[in-house]
Amino acid sequence: MRVSITPAAEAVHLVVKEIHHVARVYSLFDVAQILLAGRERYHLQFAVSDKVGPILKSKLDSSMWLTKEEAIAHFWHSPASKDLYESEEIETDPPAGNFQVVARCGMSGEWLGPPNFHAYQTTLRRVHREQFSNMPFEVYASRVRTERGEEAVNAWLETMKKRVRWRLKGAGDEAWSFDRGEIERDFATKRFSEVFEEVRSAEISGNIPARDLSPGLLACVRIASSHARKHPAILIPTICRLLENEHLSVFKREGKLFTGPARPHPLTTDAILAERPSAMVEWLEANPTAKLADLWKGVLPEGTTEPGKEWLADLFWLLTQGHVLLFADDSLVLPRRRAPQGTKPATAKAPATKAAKKKKKKRKRKPRAPKVAVPTHAKVIRTISRMSPGRLRGLRGPDLLWRRRLVKRGKIASVVEEE
Template identity: 30%
Template sequence: MLIRKSRRSYPLLNIASLFINRPETCEVRIEPDTAAGGMSFHQCRLCGYVSMSRRGAEGHLAAAHIDEYFAKEESPVEAPSGNFMCVARCGLSGILLGPPNHHSFQEKIRDVHRSRYSHMPIDEYRRHIEMVRDPALIEAWKQEYVKQTRYRLRESSGAPSAGPMKRAEAEAWIAANVADTQIAEVRKAALRADVARTLDDRPLLRSVEEAWNREVKFPRSLLVALRGALVHRYHMHIFRAGKGGYFVCSIRPVPLEPQHAVEAIRDVLTYLRDNPGSTREKMLAALRPGVSEGDPAAKEVLGHLAWLIERGHIIEFFDGTLSVPLGRSEESSPAGSAVPPSGEDAAAKSAQA
């Protein structure tokens, strides 16, 4: 972990932002409102996807995980013949469904509905179908039609070998042989945020998006979870600097009064107490004027500084600024407050824990 390796202190809010920017690292928990009574959800055990209906969960299982049980094969067939004046197109996905006067039209509608929009009543889905009179699209559909996709059970599925299946047959096999073991009925569900933001049930998706947008504005829930995990699982220390900003460090801040230290260390402590937010360069220029960092006198000061940082008597912030710890921390035992690293508060001489 970078925090432990660098021994620097990082803003807790910045760490939370890293998680917000990577939804796959965040967990969303879904549970019904108390007024919902005995409401339950149907959750995919393979990826955590949640649906309000068993049918929706089965549709997801077939659409998202069919490749785990079946291998796809392209099977050429004869080009469709007939007089086609228009072609139907799914207004939601852009998929060409075929001419309404072709025998495959209704089956294609059912396939697309089952694989992508099973959460939606089929009559509602039909309202999203548009008829397009475009010779180029009709020709494109013909080219797609001659390459029929068939599904063959993988050996890893553990099922007896079977011949190639149509999409509907493969989905029926999953519903009959996989759904009972891979779909769980639950009262509460936990799933990755990136999966939660792809849910098909509109009420669930709306609730997830509202909660996510609140966290993007200010990650209150994430901060609470992070503080607990960083302190109790990773044994980090959290302290406040300035006007309420929290920082995380692998070293517990421990105040050391300058008068209790030897002269060389006392000089470093006194300077940083009087000049919070200074950098190593500024400190060296003040304590050893005209001396370069490679000079033995400078190395001696930097050696004392390294010892003080390692012991927690000096805090080195993420931007290289230095400060002395004051007061007590909130999550860890003694000593967690500090003068802030930079900005308007950098001139402050104390901070509240």
């Protein structure tokens, strides 16, 4: 089982809307932490290996379970059961007979009935299945206590005057049944596939209630959530893809990824701006590390403490064009201004030094050893076949072997002439 966390597209859309509204630059690491702050802001993706069986997903409430027993138990405790089955409480005549002892649940206090009553075992197992299924039946049965007396019998008879019956929704009056086990068997054998489906991968909302997940799946979700909160950077690739779908720019600055209303777009040195934007740009150029409050103190006229709408509109224009960056901590950054196109920036020549005047000595390359040509077999055969008898007698080693072979084949011209 593999559980991974992915940001919800709806939550990313709200983040993008906020970024466009405030025109601020946020680190993608901070965006990941914002998306992990609420469970409704991300989705849970489940993937099951082929080595194990599939998981069961409800078509009604997206609950997920590992076994059929867990799914059935959840169905009867969820509101979804009322969509498929209906129940009603009716008044009936209490059982007739001479009862002396009445059994009662030792934990919930519910009356179970006399041990000799025909529905006692059915009631006992129903209460165990509905309320104490996590306890072995033998342990639960050992905690049942019996009470004697007319008061206990009358209390049980009073509960039997009202009984609950069930039927499939929309069925006729003859389909009513007082036996809950019969209804449960009908769902397990005939209606189960209408509510649950077998899947090997699924995606659900992160704010799913814990009661709608199998205990094993809930443990996997908690491990994945804890890992994601400790390492939010694992969400950044998915966040980048979702931001691109929202047409929001992503750029890198000082080795970190950021997103904002626009990419940094430096102004040229000869750019002509209006009075207010020009004043803000010149002040930021003179004060590289500044906060938003410092900017207003530096550019606003004397006696003015709060910027007017025209100042805010001009700053918003600079931010949306990428000429100025406003980060989440109110720090302002003016991207380094560039020279106009077609002009080369003047560079000051460094004064000549003695070390610069010295020419670099070229390293002398070591002479390479001459390549030794290794004669091929064809060349050896050709050379030996043309030798005189005197030279043939002076051959040694491999050449001597080649001479003997060539003599047997009659390939040496001088030997053939002598014969």
